[in-house]
Amino acid sequence: MQSTNEYGQGKSHATGESKVPGKVQNAAPEGVEKALPDKVHPTGQEPGQSTNKTHAKDDGNASIVPKKLQEKLPESVERAVPNVIHDTGKK
Known part of the structure; x- marks a missing residue:
């Protein structure tokens, strides 16, 4: 299991199927992942409950x-x- 740092890097925060490559998801800070539209990279508690x-x-x-x-x-x-x-x- 990968460890994460204080910025949430080291794992994906997607809660559904993402169009972002896995290595990019793991390298991106959590805030960057959550800023992406849910239709590209869902991070909400319920995929499809899009925000932004x-x-x-x-x-x-x-x-x-x-x-x-x-x-x-x-x-x-x-x-x-x-x-x-x-x-x-x-x-």
């Missing part, structure tokens, strides 16, 4: 929720908010 992007229609403009907050919320939270407040187009 909005799930509201019209690139987030169909929402009264501030865009920075939209981008940090898990997809399941965004979809749970009523469409009149945050329109994801699905309910």
Whole structure:
């Protein structure tokens, strides 16, 4: 088993199938891995619960929720908010 350093290097933090090569995952600091979009390199507790992007229609403009907050919320939270407040187009 590989050991990790204080930056989380030495192991992958992916929680699902990643498009990033394994050696790159192991060498990258944890913060870099978590900054990648989930569709490229999922690191959330539940793969598919992507963050760092909005799930509201019209690139987030169909929402009264501030865009920075939209981008940090898990997809399941965004979809749970009523469409009149945050329109994801699905309910």
